[in-house]
Amino acid sequence: xxxxxxxxxxxxxxxxxxxxxxxxxxxxxxxxxxxxxxxxxxxxxxxxxxxxxxxxxxxxxxxxxxxxxxxxxxxxxxxxxxxxxxxxxxxxxxxxxxxxxxxxxxxxxxxxxxxxxxxxxxxxxxxxxxxxxxxxxxxxxxxxxxxxxxxxxxxxxxxxxxxxxxxxxxxxxxxxxxxxxxxxxxxxxxxxxxxxxxxxxxxxxxxx
Amino acid sequence: xxxxxxxxxxxxxxxxxxxxxxxxxxxxxxxxxxxxxxxxxxxxxxxxxxxxxxxxxxxxxxxxxxxxxxxxxxxxxxxxxxxxxxxxxxxxxxxxxxxxxxxxxxxxxxxxxxxxxxxxxxxxxxxxxxxxxxxxxxxxxxxxxxxxxxxxxxxxxxxxxxxxxxxxxxxxxxxxxxxxxxxxxxxxxxxxxxxxxxxxxxxxxxxx
DNA sequence: CAAGTTTTTGACCGGATGGTCAATAACGTA
DNA sequence: TACGTTATTGACCATCCGGTCAAAAACTTG
Numbered sequence: 001x002x003x004x005x006x007x008x009x010x011x012x013x014x015x016x017x018x019x020x021x022x023x024x025x026x027x028x029x030x031x032x033x034x035x036x037x038x039x040x041x042x043x044x045x046x047x048x049x050x051x052x053x054x055x056x057x058x059x060x061x062x063x064x065x066x067x068x069x070x071x072x073x074x075x076x077x078x079x080x081x082x083x084x085x086x087x088x089x090x091x092x093x094x095x096x097x098x099x100x101x102x103x104x105x106x107x108x109x110x111x112x113x114x115x116x117x118x119x120x121x122x123x124x125x126x127x128x129x130x131x132x133x134x135x136x137x138x139x140x141x142x143x144x145x146x147x148x149x150x151x152x153x154x155x156x157x158x159x160x161x162x163x164x165x166x167x168x169x170x171x172x173x174x175x176x177x178x179x180x181x182x183x184x185x186x187x188x189x190x191x192x193x194x195x196x197x198x199x200x201x202x203x204x205x206x207x208x
Numbered sequence: 209x210x211x212x213x214x215x216x217x218x219x220x221x222x223x224x225x226x227x228x229x230x231x232x233x234x235x236x237x238x239x240x241x242x243x244x245x246x247x248x249x250x251x252x253x254x255x256x257x258x259x260x261x262x263x264x265x266x267x268x269x270x271x272x273x274x275x276x277x278x279x280x281x282x283x284x285x286x287x288x289x290x291x292x293x294x295x296x297x298x299x300x301x302x303x304x305x306x307x308x309x310x311x312x313x314x315x316x317x318x319x320x321x322x323x324x325x326x327x328x329x330x331x332x333x334x335x336x337x338x339x340x341x342x343x344x345x346x347x348x349x350x351x352x353x354x355x356x357x358x359x360x361x362x363x364x365x366x367x368x369x370x371x372x373x374x375x376x377x378x379x380x381x382x383x384x385x386x387x388x389x390x391x392x393x394x395x396x397x398x399x400x401x402x403x404x405x406x407x408x409x410x411x412x413x414x415x416x
Numbered sequence: 417c418a419a420g421t422t423t424t425t426g427a428c429c430g431g432a433t434g435g436t437c438a439a440t441a442a443c444g445t446a
Numbered sequence: 447t448a449c450g451t452t453a454t455t456g457a458c459c460a461t462c463c464g465g466t467c468a469a470a471a472a473c474t475t476g
Contacts, residue, residue, distance in 0.1 A: 027234045101324070128384070166378045
């Protein structure tokens with residue numbers, strides 16, 4: 001019997017995500033969000049609770065999406081585990097060097113969080129650990145396949161790849177171009193081989 | 209004949225840096241800055257022009273300091289070029305896993321900048337290139353020393369290290385501890401060797 | 417069609433924010 | 447010691463912010 005909502009929650013969160021990705025949490029105004037979502041201030045408030053809570057929702061969505069994407073890229077596939085990581089990193093290099101000025105909400109949350117207890121921090125940290133877990137799983141498969149030394153530290157390598165990805169994101173934001181970012185990704189992958197990897201055939205040759 | 213200033217500019221910029229490092233640009237209030245620097249609002253305004261301009265000054269200082277530090281760490285020394293990079297990365301691992309919640313102004317500027325034309329962006333990008341240049345120089349020495357393959361792409365490796373450093377900073381901010389961060393640094397360094405490097409003797413063994 | 421529940425709307429609010437102004441103080445110089 | 451110049455001080459301001467309130471609207475069910 002209650003009056004039904006005129007909006008779909010997930011759509012609203014999506015629109016809000018966009019705003020936050022462009023402006024960040026502190027710099028985004030409630031007005032920006034109202035304009036982007038099409039909801040009234042009060043409706044927003046009823047449904048989510050406030051700017052910060054809405055950001056948190058968006059952050060969770062971002063985290064889930066990132067997890068899903070990496071999971072898909074590194075998960076069961078025809079390609080060998082190490083090849084999947086390679087493909088993923090190269091894809092990230094392209095994504096991060098795209099022209100839009102967005103920064104992942106995860107990174108934003110990390111930077112804009114006010115302390116370790118901040119939900120922004122805890123959510124983000126959990127997300128990072130989850131991501132590392134996925135990498136670790138894939139690396140473990142590689143090790144079992146004999147594509148990685150028996151004594152390789154799969155856990156720290158996993159975190160390493162998360163770090164590299166984050167760094168690439170920041171560099172992309174700084175304006176580093178696709179070619180360089182791709183070269184960086186290929187460099188990063190050398191950790192897995194000891195020997196230099198064959199050049200990517202679908203990407204331009206690395207340049208400084 | 210004019211009344212002399214009661215403060216030293218560089219001190220003020222330093223104090224402001226602290227505030228910005230903790231709160232960021234958008235979240236830092238003029239009041240925070242007034243309190244931290246000890247100057248009155250108007251004096252601040254006279255000397256620097258406003259919050260953003262003051263941040264820019266702080267950012268430049270941060271950039272110079274970072275450049276100086278890396279330059280010193282990778283520059284002329286007794287140690288071999290590759291050993292210097294190793295030492296620097298390990299030192300960064302410790303610094304980034306320290307308990308204070310600070311984020312470098314460079315990273316903040318990157319995230320809080322409003323566009324490619326934003327002075328925050330241009331300054332940061334220049335800083336990154338400068339940093340990469342220092343790495344490149346060191347790597348070039350290593351190559352001449354025969355410690356790096358003749359065909360190693362020194363330029364992209366340099367950017368790679370900047371990316372890794374940035375990523376480590378973010379992970380440290382997320383609460384990743386010293387042990388893990390050190391392991392990540394050691395992983396990152398494997399790029400240079402092809403073979404696994406000897407474990408650091410002055411650091412705890414890596415763990416996931 | 418009336419009751420009941422929840423959303424929506426739009427006006428409203430206290431407070432904080434970045435920035436400004438005008439008066440005063442402090443200093444070097446003549 | 448008086449002057450000119452600049453720094454400092456503290457009050458002041460318009461605006462915008464996140465958030466709230468109360469009334470109207472919309473829909474389902476009985």
